[in-house]
Amino acid sequence: MADLVTPAERRRLYTLLSPAYLWLMVAVFLPLSAMLFFSFLTDMPQDAPDWGVTLGNYAEFLSNPTYGTLMAKSLKLAVTVTLFCILIGYPCALVLAKSIKGRAREALFLMVILPFWSNSLVRIFSWAIVLRGNGVLERAINWVLPFDVRLNLMFTTDAVVIGLVHSYLPYVILTSYLALQAVDDDLIDAARSMGASKLTILRRILLPLSLPGLLAGAVLVFVPVVGSFMEPRILGGRMGTYYGTVIEDQFVAVYNWPLGAALSFILLAVVIVILAAASPVLKRAQT
Amino acid sequence: MSRVDVANVTKKFGQATALDDVSITFEDGGFFALLGPSGSGKTTLLRTIAGFYFPEAGTIRIGEQNVETVPVEKRDIGMMFQNYALFPNMSVADNVGFGLRVRKVPAAEEKRRIAEALELVQLGAMANRKPSQLSGGQRQRVALARAIVTNPRVLLLDEPLSALDKTLRVDMQIELKRIQREIGITTIFVTHDQEEALTLSDRIGILKDGRIVQAGPPREVYDRPVDAFAAGFLGEANWLPEAALAGLSLPVTAAGRRFATRPEMLSISAEAPADGRNAVKGRLQQRVFAGAMATCLVEVAGQQWKLVARDRDIPELPGGGDVWLAWDPADTLAVPA
Known part of the structure; x- marks a missing residue:
């Protein structure tokens, strides 16, 4: 914007940008500010006339080790889900971008995006039907295999991971696909002409050049999964207590909004710290 | 290698x-x-x-x-x-x-x-x-x-x-x-x-x-x-019209062949050349000066011919007038029709 010199141009720029900023203000900044305000209250103003300002909600996180444990558990879950999304999604994107052409690519794309089109609750309950004891998956396996198999996946951490990976996989596929698509096929041909094997091409050309897209996808998965609550609650059952479900409980069950808000902002801070720590790596990947 | x-x-x-x-x-x-x-x-x-x-x-x-x-x-x-x-x-x-x-x-x-x-x-x-x-x-x-x-x-x-x-x-x-x-x-x-x-x-x-x-x-x-x-x-070719072949000296018999000349093989003059070289009559359409070289576009029996020569080798010619394009018979290209 430094090269915009005339006041008229500047005025036009601000006019054109104002709807976007207005929207951000109303939709993001105001609700977040309200939540930040709530997180410092002893009680919600409409419930208790003697509400006051306190740091106690934040102190609660430190004094009760459960919250720290759950935070660690949620971070571990997010790392696991992100890794699986990368391990499954990147090869998918690679095949979509570089091996398949024409109508087959469109059809596969549709299947990748399909989870986005279905309601997330429907999706999760579908997984419940598939994963539960004597469910679709177990019956299918027992129908094929001669001996009896008991999976008992329902209400385990594995079930939570499966559900989350399925929900967030498209992010990694789409961002990686776009990055891989942008890699000129001539680069691959050039590497082949110099004798490079497929693995070398992947390691030294495709992966470095598509890393920004892959990392963007990883961030898009990691951040929401840390705070996820629906999948853990429905698929995790007794095992499904995570940081996100505790926050949800504060809002809808215990009705302790100030604590829920405080826990949310602690999570936000932790995520920001993690991303900031990773940003040198992310930056280097862009050059 | x-x-x-x-x-x-x-x-x-x-x-x-x-x-x-x-x-x-x-x-x-x-x-x-x-x-x-x-x-x-x-x-x-x-x-x-x-x-x-x-x-x-x-x-x-x-x-x-x-x-x-x-x-x-x-x-x-x-x-x-x-x-x-x-x-x-x-x-x-x-x-x-x-x-x-x-x-x-x-x-x-x-x-x-x-x-x-x-x-x-x-x-x-x-x-x-x-x-x-x-x-x-x-x-x-x-x-x-x-x-x-x-x-x-x-x-x-x-x-x-x-x-x-x-x-x-x-x-x-x-x-x-x-x-x-x-x-x-x-x-x-x-x-x-x-x-x-x-x-x-x-x-x-x-x-x-x-x-x-x-x-x-x-x-x-x-x-x-x-x-x-x-x-x-590869290069440009001026194709000889069928009707013009009679009276020209060709490297091979005309039956089943087409003949052409290269633009740089031609010389241009207002009069028919008297030295026994091949020549066709045409109408000068345009003369394009391009520094060292010049290009003349000549209409020969309904076809456009191109001549490229040093500008100083091209005489002053009246625009739109009849001209003669001449070339050495040995420079005639012959290809199967």
């Missing part, structure tokens, strides 16, 4: 035949230009020799080895692409060293050979730059250094100069020729630019519809085209 023999190669893409029974030999150490209009199969032929495509029929030999089923990674070729295809994530030195690293050349030797190759293309000082920091001509040189650093058996160039502007292109042509002579590598060069083909190569192959129309040294192809397409594609 090796010779390349292509014998009876046919390549189809679905229903379309890209190469139709192509046989051609590229001599060891030669500089061979494949010339043709777009869709003629010249790039397909190059990529088939490189190993990106496998032919449906026929054999390809590089040196003593049959390679038609060998994939490109194992063919030991060097290739330069139209858009350079430099790896943007690597420095110039890493780009050049890529093929050496793949071949697990020891680090010290790798360093020496990268330096040598960059020296050869006069880019020694740019080793640590990224491709994005180079000009078009410099990228070109890096691509060339990268293609030859592994001492490949054959160097394949896919319209490598078409992305450069004209002055830079001429510089690079001279440079390319010098480097090719210096290392003596068998070089196959695809282009649609006939001037480039004539300047650079010691042999030219003209392709049309997936077939080799004619192959030979530039002068031979230019002076003795085998058919009307070759005559018109």
Whole structure:
């Protein structure tokens, strides 16, 4: 914007940008500010006339080790889900971008995006039907295999991971696909002409050049999964207590909004710290 | 360095035949230009020799080895692409060293050979730059250094100069020729630019519809085209109208043949020449002055002829008036009709 010199141009720029900023203000900044305000209250103003300002909600996180444990558990879950999304999604994107052409690519794309089109609750309950004891998956396996198999996946951490990976996989596929698509096929041909094997091409050309897209996808998965609550609650059952479900409980069950808000902002801070720590790596990947 | 023999190669893409029974030999150490209009199969032929495509029929030999089923990674070729295809994530030195690293050349030797190759293309000082920091001509040189650093058996160039502007292109042509002579590598060069083909190569192959129309040294192809397409594609041809043939002295009998002249073989005058040379009468349409040379457009029996000569060799002529175009009978091109 430094090269915009005339006041008229500047005025036009601000006019054109104002709807976007207005929207951000109303939709993001105001609700977040309200939540930040709530997180410092002893009680919600409409419930208790003697509400006051306190740091106690934040102190609660430190004094009760459960919250720290759950935070660690949620971070571990997010790392696991992100890794699986990368391990499954990147090869998918690679095949979509570089091996398949024409109508087959469109059809596969549709299947990748399909989870986005279905309601997330429907999706999760579908997984419940598939994963539960004597469910679709177990019956299918027992129908094929001669001996009896008991999976008992329902209400385990594995079930939570499966559900989350399925929900967030498209992010990694789409961002990686776009990055891989942008890699000129001539680069691959050039590497082949110099004798490079497929693995070398992947390691030294495709992966470095598509890393920004892959990392963007990883961030898009990691951040929401840390705070996820629906999948853990429905698929995790007794095992499904995570940081996100505790926050949800504060809002809808215990009705302790100030604590829920405080826990949310602690999570936000932790995520920001993690991303900031990773940003040198992310930056280097862009050059 | 090796010779390349292509014998009876046919390549189809679905229903379309890209190469139709192509046989051609590229001599060891030669500089061979494949010339043709777009869709003629010249790039397909190059990529088939490189190993990106496998032919449906026929054999390809590089040196003593049959390679038609060998994939490109194992063919030991060097290739330069139209858009350079430099790896943007690597420095110039890493780009050049890529093929050496793949071949697990020891680090010290790798360093020496990268330096040598960059020296050869006069880019020694740019080793640590990224491709994005180079000009078009410099990228070109890096691509060339990268293609030859592994001492490949054959160097394949896919319209490598078409992305450069004209002055830079001429510089690079001279440079390319010098480097090719210096290392003596068998070089196959695809282009649609006939001037480039004539300047650079010691042999030219003209392709049309997936077939080799004619192959030979530039002068031979230019002076003795085998058919009307070759005559018109390499250089320009003024076709003699059937009605004008009577009374002209022709190198061969007229039956079943068409005749043409090259624009630079003609001389122009207001009177019929009296020296026994061939001459046709026409109407001067336009005279275009272009510095050293001038072009005259003359209408001959409904066809447009072109004459190129030194401006001082063209006499003053009345515009729109009758003129005579004359040429030595030996300079008449004859091709099968």
